[in-house]
Amino acid sequence: MRSISIALIAVILLFTCGCQPERDDGQPVTRQPNSTVPNTTKQPVGGYVQIAAISSRYKHRPKIDELSTIYSWSNGIKTARMAPGLNWMSVDGDFVHLDGPVSLRGGRIFVPHSASDSLREMWVEPAQPAEVVIPFHVVIDPGHGGHDPGAIGKVTRVKEKKINLAIAMKLDEFLRASGVTTTLTRRDDKFVELKNRINIANRKQADLFVSIHANSSKSGNGGGFEIFDRDPRATPSRRAKECAKKGPPPAKYTDGKVVTGLAQRQKAYEKVFAKIRKQSREAALLVRSEYKASLQLEDRGVKSDKLMVLRWAEVPAILVETAFLNSRREEAMLNDPAVQEKMAEAIGRGILRFRTRVAASMK
Numbered sequence: 001m002r003s004i005s006i007a008l009i010a011v012i013l014l015f016t017c018g019c020q021p022e023r024d025d026g027q028p029v030t031r032q033p034n035s036t037v038p039n040t041t042k043q044p045v046g047g048y049v050q051i052a053a054i055s056s057r058y059k060h061r062p063k064i065d066e067l068s069t070i071y072s073w074s075n076g077i078k079t080a081r082m083a084p085g086l087n088w089m090s091v092d093g094d095f096v097h098l099d100g101p102v103s104l105r106g107g108r109i110f111v112p113h114s115a116s117d118s119l120r121e122m123w124v125e126p127a128q129p130a131e132v133v134i135p136f137h138v139v140i141d142p143g144h145g146g147h148d149p150g151a152i153g154k155v156t157r158v159k160e161k162k163i164n165l166a167i168a169m170k171l172d173e174f175l176r177a178s179g180v181t182t183t184l185t186r187r188d189d190k191f192v193e194l195k196n197r198i199n200i201a202n203r204k205q206a207d208l209f210v211s212i213h214a215n216s217s218k219s220g221n222g223g224g225f226e227i228f229d230r231d232p233r234a235t236p237s238r239r240a241k242e243c244a245k246k247g248p249p250p251a252k253y254t255d256g257k258v259v260t261g262l263a264q265r266q267k268a269y270e271k272v273f274a275k276i277r278k279q280s281r282e283a284a285l286l287v288r289s290e291y292k293a294s295l296q297l298e299d300r301g302v303k304s305d306k307l308m309v310l311r312w313a314e315v316p317a318i319l320v321e322t323a324f325l326n327s328r329r330e331e332a333m334l335n336d337p338a339v340q341e342k343m344a345e346a347i348g349r350g351i352l353r354f355r356t357r358v359a360a361s362m363k
Helices: 002-014 051-058 113-123 160-177 194-204 236-244 262-294 328-335 337-361
Strands: 048-050 063-065 070-074 079-082 088-091 094-097 103-105 108-112 137-142 181-184 208-215 225-230 299-304 317-324
Touching: 051 108, 137 160, 137 194, 160 181, 160 208, 160 337, 181 194, 194 208, 208 262, 208 337, 225 262, 236 262, 262 299, 262 317, 262 337, 317 328, 317 337, 328 337
Parallel strands: 137 181, 137 208, 208 317, 225 299
Antiparallel strands: 048 108, 063 070, 070 079, 079 088, 088 094, 103 108, 225 317
């Protein structure tokens, strides 16, 4: 009866504004063992995460009502509430269904990852005045294709080129829905030379080039995701010398000024490539942040390597290794359209945050 009463109180208070928290330290409440949700054999998709981890990740501690054990968060505009035993939460009075019940185990609160996703939406991009949306063009490159299959899955023998294209198409749809102009280097199973891929972005003077890949390791023990943002051979001074011989930098990089003379062009290009290198790193870090928050994969960091599409980039460029295709667990993830969607949207959110940064720098 006690747990039923608590649940009823929770239902009432979740949708009222009269919840007066008595604690704001975010620590678990341990005095109500009867409200603990029994362990079940069916776990929610993505599993559980501890509330303390959410608080640490988003730098927001919940308020806790001692009577009902309601946990509530607010970003100043929206308020989210949840309570043990319920498989839903409220956000400003609206129901948000969770894929499993909020659980109190050993005095600690655990919530399904779907609850974490809802909270992330409140805080990854804090509430701000409407952002200035600028014209933004992204070239999306699904790695491999045609006679080049890329890595091969251990279990299903799926080819990397198929996975890359599936994620790239989903990313294309996500970005276009967000007002971003996109170009795909391929839309079907055909081979495109590496230099031709980046040349598409260079010719269009894209705001970002993103190449989508799935990783593999010779040992078969690799796992996680990683992002590459530069080729160590493509230093600003070296690229400046190479490009200055071809002509002046695009006007978009020189505030509309026409640069003449080889020495002047080289100097201008050095500034261009220093800026491109900085923006590539910024884009990589923002995509990494979103990807890490959305997927249960090891974060292998942002790196540099000898990669042709980064070597010849004349625009900000990154290469995303989404997961390891020769890992049994990650092969299953890469083969799952729902996970592909999650990967694409995580990359897309990082790109949108990069667009916001670029817009801010133009003010």
